[in-house]
Amino acid sequence: MNLFENEQYVCKVCGFNIIGHFPERCPFCDALNENFITAENCSENYKVLETKVTNKVKRLNSTPPLGLEHTAYSIKAEDQTIWIDCPSTFDSSLEKMDKIIFTHHHFLGASNLYRSYNTAFVWIHIEDSKHIMSQNHPFDKKFDTDFHLSGIKAFHIDGHTPGFTFFSYEDVVFVCDYVSISEGKMKFNPYGPHGKTIEGGKLIKKLLENGNYQKVCGFDYVVAFSEWMSLLDDLLNSSTN
Numbered sequence: 001m002n003l004f005e006n007e008q009y010v011c012k013v014c015g016f017n018i019i020g021h022f023p024e025r026c027p028f029c030d031a032l033n034e035n036f037i038t039a040e041n042c043s044e045n046y047k048v049l050e051t052k053v054t055n056k057v058k059r060l061n062s063t064p065p066l067g068l069e070h071t072a073y074s075i076k077a078e079d080q081t082i083w084i085d086c087p088s089t090f091d092s093s094l095e096k097m098d099k100i101i102f103t104h105h106h107f108l109g110a111s112n113l114y115r116s117y118n119t120a121f122v123w124i125h126i127e128d129s130k131h132i133m134s135q136n137h138p139f140d141k142k143f144d145t146d147f148h149l150s151g152i153k154a155f156h157i158d159g160h161t162p163g164f165t166f167f168s169y170e171d172v173v174f175v176c177d178y179v180s181i182s183e184g185k186m187k188f189n190p191y192g193p194h195g196k197t198i199e200g201g202k203l204i205k206k207l208l209e210n211g212n213y214q215k216v217c218g219f220d221y222v223v224a225f226s227e228w229m230s231l232l233d234d235l236l237n238s239s240t241n
């Protein structure tokens with residue numbers, strides 16, 4: 001099997017994988033195509049670095065860093081390995097995953113290549129599967145409700161994207177880029193409907209506030225749950241629709 005027989009490019013500015021054609025500009029970040037490399041070239045020049053979060057959870061990041069790529073996470077669950085989101089780089093040396101489940105459609109990474117190579121199943125919320133940027137990416141399941149899978153809990157939020165879904169596994173929460181943290185302050189992701197994003201933030205708080213969590217894994221951070229929750233409280237208190 002030649003994994004790279006179909007046309008595929010990786011945008012070095014944002015890490016988006018463009019499947020099946022060579023557009024003038026990146027569909028995600030609008031960078032010119034002089035910034036694209038082939039997925040095969042990407043796989044030869046970048047690897048995926050695994051960093052331990054807990055005994056069962058690892059961060060996955062391209063190395064050297066690849067543009068705006070968001071951190072993906074690997075969970076060694078009861079009976080299968082499940083990724084939350086997917087790196088931009090395809091690295092054949094990674095342990096086989098059974099499923100790749102997306103928080104939303106912004107960073108689909110090289111999920112189609114991992115899917116083919118490992119016969120993995122790719123899941124995304126049905127609303128985010130409809131977006132134009134998702135059209136060339138294969139999905140095996142388009143979920144439309146909250147669900148439980150091998151100890152992972154999925155909560156559909158809407159907000160940042162219509163299908164945005166966050167996850168928890170044991171005492172770890174996965175929220176991707178719903179919020180960012182810098183200089184001790186939390187901000188909502190500005191790329192989405194403002195009012196709905198705040199409503200989603202309130203829902204996240206409600207779903208998590210009585211749980212027994214230790215860590216929150218985001219797109220470029222892993223922080224203590226108590227710290228994250230208090231920053232979210234501050235953010236919600238200062239937000240108006």
Ligand SMILES: [Zn+2]
Nearest residue numbers: 011014026029
């Ligand atoms: Zn791009």
Ligand SMILES: [Zn+2]
Nearest residue numbers: 104106160177
């Ligand atoms: Zn996003």
